[in-house]
Amino acid sequence: MLGSTLVRAPVVEGRAVTAALHLHAVGKSFGRVAALRAVTLAVDPGEYITILGPSGSGKSTLLRLIAGFDRPDTGRVEVLGQDLAGRSAHERGVGFVFQSFALFPHLSVFENLAFGLRYRRHAPVIDAAQVGREVDAALALVGLSGLGARSVAQISGGQKQRVALARCLVGKPRVVLLDEPLGALDANLRDQMALELTRIQRQLGGTFLHVTGNEQEALALGSRVAVLDQGALVQIDMPRRLFERPASSQVARLLNCFNPLSGQAAGGRLAGPAFDVPLPDVAAQWHGAALCMVRRDRVQVDADQPGNGGRGDGDPRRAHITGTYLASEYAGSRVLAIFRTGAGAHFEVEYHLSHRRPPAFVAGRRYALRWQAAETLAYAA
Numbered sequence: 001m002l003g004s005t006l007v008r009a010p011v012v013e014g015r016a017v018t019a020a021l022h023l024h025a026v027g028k029s030f031g032r033v034a035a036l037r038a039v040t041l042a043v044d045p046g047e048y049i050t051i052l053g054p055s056g057s058g059k060s061t062l063l064r065l066i067a068g069f070d071r072p073d074t075g076r077v078e079v080l081g082q083d084l085a086g087r088s089a090h091e092r093g094v095g096f097v098f099q100s101f102a103l104f105p106h107l108s109v110f111e112n113l114a115f116g117l118r119y120r121r122h123a124p125v126i127d128a129a130q131v132g133r134e135v136d137a138a139l140a141l142v143g144l145s146g147l148g149a150r151s152v153a154q155i156s157g158g159q160k161q162r163v164a165l166a167r168c169l170v171g172k173p174r175v176v177l178l179d180e181p182l183g184a185l186d187a188n189l190r191d192q193m194a195l196e197l198t199r200i201q202r203q204l205g206g207t208f209l210h211v212t213g214n215e216q217e218a219l220a221l222g223s224r225v226a227v228l229d230q231g232a233l234v235q236i237d238m239p240r241r242l243f244e245r246p247a248s249s250q251v252a253r254l255l256n257c258f259n260p261l262s263g264q265a266a267g268g269r270l271a272g273p274a275f276d277v278p279l280p281d282v283a284a285q286w287h288g289a290a291l292c293m294v295r296r297d298r299v300q301v302d303a304d305q306p307g308n309g310g311r312g313d314g315d316p317r318r319a320h321i322t323g324t325y326l327a328s329e330y331a332g333s334r335v336l337a338i339f340r341t342g343a344g345a346h347f348e349v350e351y352h353l354s355h356r357r358p359p360a361f362v363a364g365r366r367y368a369l370r371w372q373a374a375e376t377l378a379y380a381a
């Protein structure tokens with residue numbers, strides 16, 4: 001089977017002794033732009049790591065340095081303990097799946113896979129029967145058995161994505177790099193292919209590094225998620241931990257599921273334009289500029305009670321602000337209800353339809369938006 005031939009790191013008493021991929025303080029600048037700043041990351045064999053970052057955060061640069069398409073200015077890249085400095089892209093044993101698929105358009109699906117096997121510099125496969133077996137195994141792995149004779153011009157976008165993945169895997173890479181692999185697919189295909197990627201990775205036991213700007217993709221697929229911001233790795237954590245405890249307000253913003261409230265902290269409360277809400281206990285003694293992040297799915301919406309001065313329903317640990325309902329966005333199993341606060345900012349409340357349904361809000365009407373102080377995240381600004 002294809003998976004059994006992938007190179008794995010030695011394991012002692014169930015613990016890997018060598019990282020599959022180890023970046024040591026890798027830095028890269030383009031002129032005055034620091035694309036990567038001392039990035040250090042160790043990826044265990046068999047891990048599926050997602051790298052989440054906004055546009056321009058250095059995701060592609062990072063992959064290009066690992067793949068050997070570009071060289072770091074500082075630091076080093078190791079695969080299974082070997083320093084890759086001075087090794088060309090062909091000699092690294094690192095596979096790359098491009099967002100644009102980068103297939104040879106004039107070749108069949110079979111030939112797209114066979115090409116790399118026959119013409120690679122290190123250990124080319126010349127025996128036609130062996131080429132056939134390896135290509136068939138890779139096509140079976142990605143669910144494309146029987147499609148080998150088809151021209152790549154005659155297959156769908158989803159199938160192209162699978163061919164691109166199979167073409168990478170047929171070379172038995174030690175590490176698989178995926179550059180926004182779902183970016184070119186429509187929403188249905190994206191969900192399907194996301195499941196396929198994790199199935200394939202588990203089946204192979206391979207090491208995958210997947211970069212994306214989509215927080216849901218990063219959280220759903222990664223066994224750990226590394227967050228890249230302005231060229232620096234700002235947090236590496238399991239998805240649940242990252243979601244519940246973003247290390248900074250930048251990370252929380254990137255997760256795209258919080259409402260930010262900036263104001264002045266004093267006396268255990270955060271006061272800002274048109275709000276005055278209790279801070280969580282960790283920030284009870286704070287004094288000065290601060291930022292609270294309120295999870296969209298933790299907000300309760302009720303009919304507003306006029307004249308309460310924004311102090312809420314008497315529970316001092318429960319925050320209360322007033323918002324005017326604007327509109328809702330429906331996204332499959334979720335609904336996002338959008339309100340405007342007294343300060344003119346948008347405040348969003350998320351309803352997961354399997355848990356709770358939104359009431360019938362009336363556009364232009366004022367509502368009370370409430371949450372528990374203990375459930376907010378506080379950051380010094």
Ligand SMILES: Nc1ncnc2c1ncn2[C@@H]1O[C@H](COP(=O)(O)OP(=O)(O)OP(=O)(O)O)[C@@H](O)[C@H]1O
Nearest residue numbers: 030033035053054055056057058059060061062213
């Ligand atoms: N060849 C280059 N020459 C000059 N600047 C570059 C080059 N490649 C990248 N940069 C700059 O380095 C920074 C990081 O770019 P990079 O493409 O790695 O980001 P990214 O996170 O992959 O972005 P996107 O998600 O938009 O592809 C950006 O400021 C970019 O403009």
